Amino acid sequence: MTSTAVTGISELVTNDPARERGLLGVVQDAAVVVDEGRIAWIGPETDVPDADGRLELNRQTMMPGFVDSHSHLVFAGDRSAEFVARMTGTPYDGGGIAVTREATCAADDEQLRALVAARVAEMNALGTTTVEIKSGYGLTVEQEARALRIAAEFTTETTYLGAHVVPLEYHDDRAAYVELCAGEMLEACAPHARWIDAFCEPNSQYAFTEDEARHILTAGKDRGLLVRVHGNQLGPGPGVQVAVDLGAASVDHCTYLSDSDVEALAGSGTVATLLPGVEFSTHSPYPDASRLIAAGVAVALASDCNPGTCYSSSMPLMVALAVREMNMSPEEAVYAATAGSARALRRDDIGTVRLGTSARDLAVLDAPSYRHLAYRPGMPIAHRLPGTVL
């Protein structure tokens, strides 16, 4: 591999506060040199040093690739009819997650791998360069471990989510399922997972109570997994407090927060990950990101791509929704979808453009400014860097 000078960059978003301007550390009229697949030089185009090759962009924007820190990609089956019923207010008893579970468990490894591969390819095509993938549609020891084995073929950010819902066969004995999640299932899944997660939500009978979530997450933490939490999605609840207490990297959803939740987050190392695609696709009220930002809480954006409540993995759409619906500026939203979500994954090698950054972790926009992500909703303007440079 040889070095390539990439020029014609209208705006370079570095997310590096030491750079020229603002939260995003934007360098105007920039160039970078990629050497051995990594950024070796950053600066104004007028100063670009010689390199073996040259890639001339067309006054486009370069930025860190999107980091999608919350997704549920390992599934089979179709739930578009359930979506339509929900959006049109039609009664529908389709079974929800149980439907996806059945289809997922019925799929063989090859089928499931092909589905995940297609979904990751869709994400990459829209500028996402890092993706977290959760289990949670197996809900047996074997199926959860299988989901994580397959997920690990695509990312290092794999999350054990046996505690997604209490499956039907345990509704009369929840304690047994909680023990399974914290015991045998954890043991089988931990080798394939970096993270443990739980859906802590007193407003759903199928989710986990505070005590149940604490028990499962603590067992995972003791087993060496890092903690993240689904919390405060459907109503006020203990999710944020559980996450902060356990030193979670992130608590995700955060739609319903009390003042003490916001305070707890502000004083913690836990990121609030907002998932506006879910509110879009479930007709729910959006969280108020500006309240969190004003309080000093670190905020991330992710897609929550899943077949039930948001079957979109478009990070550009999440940025546009954050600006339209959640009182975020385009600058804050782009930061949250890159550096913010990198922090939600406790990663400092992605989400920024610095010396040493891998060219595989860069995105290019067919637009002169990062502002066009919100200005051009629904337009597929974000891509990875062309393969020739990678």
Next chain:
Amino acid sequence: MTSTAVTGISELVTNDPARERGLLGVVQDAAVVVDEGRIAWIGPETDVPDADGRLELNRQTMMPGFVDSHSHLVFAGDRSAEFVARMTGTPYDGGGIAVTREATCAADDEQLRALVAARVAEMNALGTTTVEIKSGYGLTVEQEARALRIAAEFTTETTYLGAHVVPLEYHDDRAAYVELCAGEMLEACAPHARWIDAFCEPNSQYAFTEDEARHILTAGKDRGLLVRVHGNQLGPGPGVQVAVDLGAASVDHCTYLSDSDVEALAGSGTVATLLPGVEFSTHSPYPDASRLIAAGVAVALASDCNPGTCYSSSMPLMVALAVREMNMSPEEAVYAATAGSARALRRDDIGTVRLGTSARDLAVLDAPSYRHLAYRPGMPIAHRLPGTVL
């Protein structure tokens, strides 16, 4: 050119009420034969006749291509800073349409042609097969005529919109600009235009009053142009009534409607074209499509792609917004974005899939059902049919 059997169609949306199911006339597990570039056979895949070639889709959806019956593509310049100011509530005196006018008039024909070509290509890539293009950023005789000459290179659906705003130099003599629009400018533009349009909006000092709009539109009608109207966008107003009185094919925006507006539309041949991308990008309330549909009004969806109030041409996003924000079912939204907007252009050769339909007017979705357009917001699942079949 030879015949091609296209198989593997999970759902075929025909918009033909004589077909199997519902408003969209969906045929499940369908095939079509394309002969000499036109549909020569439609039916269940099990009955598909022999053809010279075969294109096997992967359980995808085939449907009429999107008809985008409202766009302003002939412009130069960038107004993303104005967008950011609006979304973040920051005071901004950028000049609005005047900024676009200045940049557009400064661009030479070649530059303008390249910009329009790129925008049409973006639309085609998202499944739009017919696009209406308005003038309206020139506001002089020469510049309006030039915009329409260039637009006519890309579509037959060209619209003379000299009456977009009253330009600065006429603010002290509006009557003179109205006469120009109805006289010399109309004469220069009519040879390149199928339609005449006016922004009839008493809630903006830069738009046209009822009397002004009637005068200009009537002159255009007398000159042989077909009528369409921008109306009722910013508040209640006479736009709908003007459109109905003049037998307009469409009145566009329709955000603020009185009961008598709805009644007038229901008894007319005028389509109500809704443009939810504008409400998305201006933080405005959405129109209630279900009220119109319940009253029997014909409804269309279009993008209004323009640099000021909606720089998106994604018809899939417009469908998703219509479902999320305007009380439309996915079925109604897809119909409105195809057959509805074809009707808004008084076209019966597009917006449906029938014997004789051109293969160039078809779209394919990377999804098993049209429902995925709303179910997968922000995902670029819609395309034109592959070139080999065209």
